[in-house]
Amino acid sequence: MLEAPPQLLLDQLESLLTQVKERHGVRVSLARFISVLAQYPCISRCLHELTPNGDGEPVDVFYLERHDFLVRLLVNKLMIRLRKEGIKAEIRSELKTKSGTGDVDIIPENPSNFRIRIEVKGGQGVGIDQNLRYVAENSVLILCLAGRGEALLVNRNKIRELLSDYLENLIDRAKLLLDGADEKSPGPWCAGCPLECPHARKKSSHKPDLEEEFLAQTKNWLKAINKTVELAVKILKEAEKTSRRKMKMRQESSDVAGENS
Numbered sequence: 001m002l003e004a005p006p007q008l009l010l011d012q013l014e015s016l017l018t019q020v021k022e023r024h025g026v027r028v029s030l031a032r033f034i035s036v037l038a039q040y041p042c043i044s045r046c047l048h049e050l051t052p053n054g055d056g057e058p059v060d061v062f063y064l065e066r067h068d069f070l071v072r073l074l075v076n077k078l079m080i081r082l083r084k085e086g087i088k089a090e091i092r093s094e095l096k097t098k099s100g101t102g103d104v105d106i107i108p109e110n111p112s113n114f115r116i117r118i119e120v121k122g123g124q125g126v127g128i129d130q131n132l133r134y135v136a137e138n139s140v141l142i143l144c145l146a147g148r149g150e151a152l153l154v155n156r157n158k159i160r161e162l163l164s165d166y167l168e169n170l171i172d173r174a175k176l177l178l179d180g181a182d183e184k185s186p187g188p189w190c191a192g193c194p195l196e197c198p199h200a201r202k203k204s205s206h207k208p209d210l211e212e213e214f215l216a217q218t219k220n221w222l223k224a225i226n227k228t229v230e231l232a233v234k235i236l237k238e239a240e241k242t243s244r245r246k247m248k249m250r251q252e253s254s255d256v257a258g259e260n261s
Helices: 006-024 030-039 043-050 061-085 128-137 156-179 210-215 218-260
Strands: 089-092 095-097 100-102 104-108 116-121 140-145 150-154
Touching: 006 030, 006 043, 006 128, 006 156, 030 043, 030 100, 030 128, 030 156, 043 156, 061 089, 061 104, 061 116, 061 210, 061 218, 100 116, 100 128, 104 218, 116 128, 116 218, 128 140, 128 156, 140 218, 150 218
Parallel strands: 116 140
Antiparallel strands: 089 104, 095 100, 104 116, 140 150
16 A cells, blocks of 8 residues: 655645634644644643643743754854855745744755755754654754754655654544544643643653753754754755756757657
8 A cells, every 4th residue: 555645644634624723713833733633642632732721831941042042053054054065045944834843944046846954952852753744844854963962864765654654643633633532541641731630740840950951962062063064065965966967867858859859
C-alpha cells in the first residue's frame, strides 16, 4: 500500500480542523491543532486545550531570552556567510506556515521552491513532535542543537514511515473530536490538567539551573551554530547545483526536440 504524501495528510488535517472549528467553536492554527492532538492522548483534555479557556501557561523568561539570543546569533552568522559565498537567499525568522512558526527559514533564489527550516534548541531536548510537523512541510529540516553543540539534518526519506503513521494517527484522533468522543486516558499528560477529573494533578515547577543551563552550555552554542551554518551552506550549494543540472538537461532536451521537428 502506497503511503500518502505528507503534504496531502496535512491538507486532510486542515480540512478536519475546519470541521472541528464549526462544531466546537475552536479558534486555533493548524500547527496548534496538531500539537495538541499529539501532546494529549486524552480527548477531553484536547478539546479543553483547543477551545478558548483563559490564560495559557506562563512563559519562562530565561528560556525565551536564551532562545531569542541563539536565533539572532544564527541569523547574523548566516547572513554574513551566505553573502561571502555569493548565495542569494532570503533569511526569515518567525515565518508562519501550516506546520508552525519557524525559528529560521532560508529561501534561496535558485531553486525558488526550495526551503530550509532551522529549528533552534537551547537545551538538551530535540522536540520530536514539532520536528515531525516541520519535516512534513519543508524541503529540509536542520536542528541546531545548541545545548549539545551539534547540528542534525533530518532527512524526510529516512523517517517517512514514522511520519506517515504519525500524521494518519492524528487524522484519526481529529475524527474522534468530531464524533464527540469523551474518553479519558490517564498518564503523565494529566499533570497541569485544569479539568475536573480524578486523574488531574498539579504540574511540578521547574527552576533552571543557571550554572548548568547557561554557563556550562555556552561553550556548545557556537559549535552548534557554526555546524548549522556549514550544513545549510552545503545543502544550498547542492540544491543550486542540482537545479542548474536539471535546467541544462531540459534545455538540451528542448533543443533536440526543436532539431527533430
